[in-house]
Amino acid sequence: MASTATANQESTGYADLAEQGARATRSLDAPRVTLGRAAAAVEAFLEAERRQLPLWMPVALAAGIVAWFMLPTQSLWLGFGAGALALALLGVAIPGWIGRVALAAGLLAALGLGIAWARAERVTAPRLAREVHATWIDATVIEREDRAGRGQWRLYLDPHDPALPPLIRISLRKPPPAAIAAGARIRARVSLRPPPGPSVPGGYDFARRLWFEGVGATGFTLGDPTLLSPPPPPAGAQAWLESVRVQLTRLLQTQIGGAEGGLAAAFVTGDAGGVPDQVRQDMTDAGLAHIISISGLHIAVVIAVAMVIVRRTLTLIPWIALRWPVRLISAGTAALVGIGYTLLAGSQIPTVRSVAAALLVLVGLMAGRAAISLRGIATGAFFILLFRPEALLGPSFQLSFAAVTSLVAAFQSQPGKWLMRAHDGDLWIVRTARHAVVLVASGCVAEFALAPIALYHFNREGMYGMIANLVGIPWSELVIMPALMATLVMDGLGWAVPAAWVLKHSMAMLVWTAHFVAHWPGAVMRTPTMPLAAYAAFVVGGLWLCLWSGRARLLGLGPLAVAALVAALARPPDLIVSGDGRHLGVLRADGAMAMLRPHAGDFIRSMWGDSMGTARTLALDEVGNASCGPDACVLLLNRGGRVWRVFATRSKRIIPRPDMEAQCRAADLVVSERRLPAWCAPAWQRFDARALERTGSVAVWLADARVDAARTGQGAHPWASQVPVWRGKLHDAYHRRTNDVGGGVYRVDEAAGR
Secondary structure (H helix, E strand, O other), rough: OOHHHHHHHHHHHHHHHHHHHHHHHHHHHHHHHHHHHHHHHHHHHHHHHHHHHHHHHHHHHHHHHHHHHOOHHHHHHHHHHHHHHHHHHHHHHOOHHHHHHHHHHHHHHHHHHHHHHHHHHOOOOOOOOEEEEEEEEEEEEEEEEEEHHEEEEEEEEEEEEOOOOOOEEEEOOOOOOOOOOOOOOOEEEEEEEOOOOOOOOOOOOOOHHHHHHOOEEEEEEEEOEEEEOOOOOOOOOHHHHHHHHHHHHHHHHHHHHHHHHHHHHHHHHHOOOOOOOOHHHHHHHHHHHHHHHHOOHHHHHHHHHHHHHHHHHHHHHHHHHOOHHHHHHHHHHHHHHHHHHHOOOOOHHHHHHHHHEEEEHHHHHHHOOOOHHHHHHHHHHHHHHHHHHHHHHHHHHHHHHHHHHHHHHHHHHHHHHHHHHHOOOOOOOHHHHHHHOOOOOOOOHHHHHHHHHHHHHHHHEEOOOOHHHHHHHHHHHHHHHHHHHHHHHHHOOHHHHHHHHHHHHHHHHHHHHHHHHOOOOOOOOEEOOOOHHHHHHHHHHHHHHHHHHOHHHHHHHHHHHHHHHHHOOOOOOOEEEEOOOEEEEEEOOOOOOEEEEOOOOOOHHHHHHHHHHOOOOOEEEHOEEEEEEEEEEEEEEEEOOEEEEEEOOOOOOOOHHHHHHHHHHHOOEEEEEEEOOOOOOOOEEOOOOOHHHHHOEEEEOOOOOEEEEEHHHHOOOOOHHHOOOOOOOHHHHHHHEEEOOOOOOEOOOOOOOO
């Protein structure tokens, strides 16, 4: 009996050990089983959404492009490329949809990185090394850009001096003679500087845009340019188109006159230079800015009108209607009209993008496919990014594709299909109500899609854009565009006066509508600069919501909610310092921005006001907690539970060393356009000429003791290189700097042009 009991105990012990071993095996296998279930779920999801997967091809390509533009160093670019290729190789080893998606995503991301890098290297052009003051140049005019409505005139020049870049852009204070046009030779006294970087950290990078345009320097004239020789007679199709464009612009601006004439020219030739700043701002605040630039609306109207006219004309003849492919002929004719309109309007990137999308629609109609689809939009985006990757970072590209993609995705969803579905038995009032609901829904969808982009790029968004567009778009399509066509046709016959009268008053109605809506209470929402992480979450959430078809698309609402919360909690900087140290902006507790220099230009006031989310500016002299003299200001700011003392110089006159040293020692932060000596040592930060050469403009959050520098975002990209691409003897001969260390004074010898 004892031996039997012992055997039973031993068998029980072995059973316990076996059970413990099984539990241990199951615990080791649990992660593997969980991973397998997750992979199976992802595989099932991709199988269900396989028709949507091609829509993500331009997104993967864009991811590589964004990586090259956003990552700061070459080692990170190479690391991202290697990671993308590793993902592609991993996809080869994984079966099913997961492997295929990994392979395609990795290859496309690596391709996007490569084409962005290659494009930036391919457009490399000489740049100015440093500022050149008051020098005489002889140059050939490459292009003339008139913005009479904004009081701006620009010339793109090829200077006849090997010490200067082959393409420079100069601004004029008043309109030059008509003879100063493309091909003319001029002499002018100018001041030049290298292409400027962002005026505020995280702001628009002008140097990047000018890099891809090939512009090596910007500047302005000192006096009127002198015409040395007029432009040669136009030759070739491009010159002929340019002359026609100029003639049409002048015709409309003079025939119609005023802001209405400027708008009419913008509708036909894309030249919005005649639109006054106030009208432009009202159009923007009312959500009608897209009407000024030739884009999808104008291209769609011109192509639709051409197609309807040709189709209706051909169908009037029964023999042709029964034997000829009328639909194919009308679509082909409309395509040619759209291409011609694009060439006439100057073939700007938004216009080319719009006509490319319209051509895809026409090809779909010819083939009997759906006129507008997400695949067509994805195809257009893919090819634009393939040849112009820099377009991805521009607001024009983002606004255009966000609006179209969101609208198509919305009306391809089940609620959208129900709204668009027509029933033969519906009463006319039901059909009218359905069309009204579709119009309102379209406006809401477009506004929700475009608002984050507008707030990120422009720090402002019109709140009543949907209402203004309900009036502005039909008015433009049904009244303004026909009046424009009638004016141009009848002008050739000498009978343009009646049509021009109708056009002028219809344009005046559009201007009045924009002004009326833009001045409603709360018409404009202003926000400080949106964090990049919040904007990225908006983009990811929006793409997820638009590009999938099943219920999983609703998961995109999560990133959108997080992005909205982060953007709402973002705080503007307390201080902004310009890259040359001349300007200082301070955000007051009441939301206004105080400027160090009372006569700071409108441009910097506007850019900094947008970054801080305010439209009110005043001089630092008017601030109660600031003490200012002609040469410097002392400012006390209560931030983060303590008082910060800021000392800023605002002239180049020498401050005696004892006074200067005492101010530096008492200050937490010193700002100056001079190169300050080592003994000027504030408690925390010193932003003088030497420091700002390395950082560019800076934004400061005092409570967090945080500083953001503009050049940190530029990284090692070629347009941000601290070693200029171009160096010439002209700079040493005409530009000399001296420093008085004792007083920290900074002087410039302007010997040029004497």
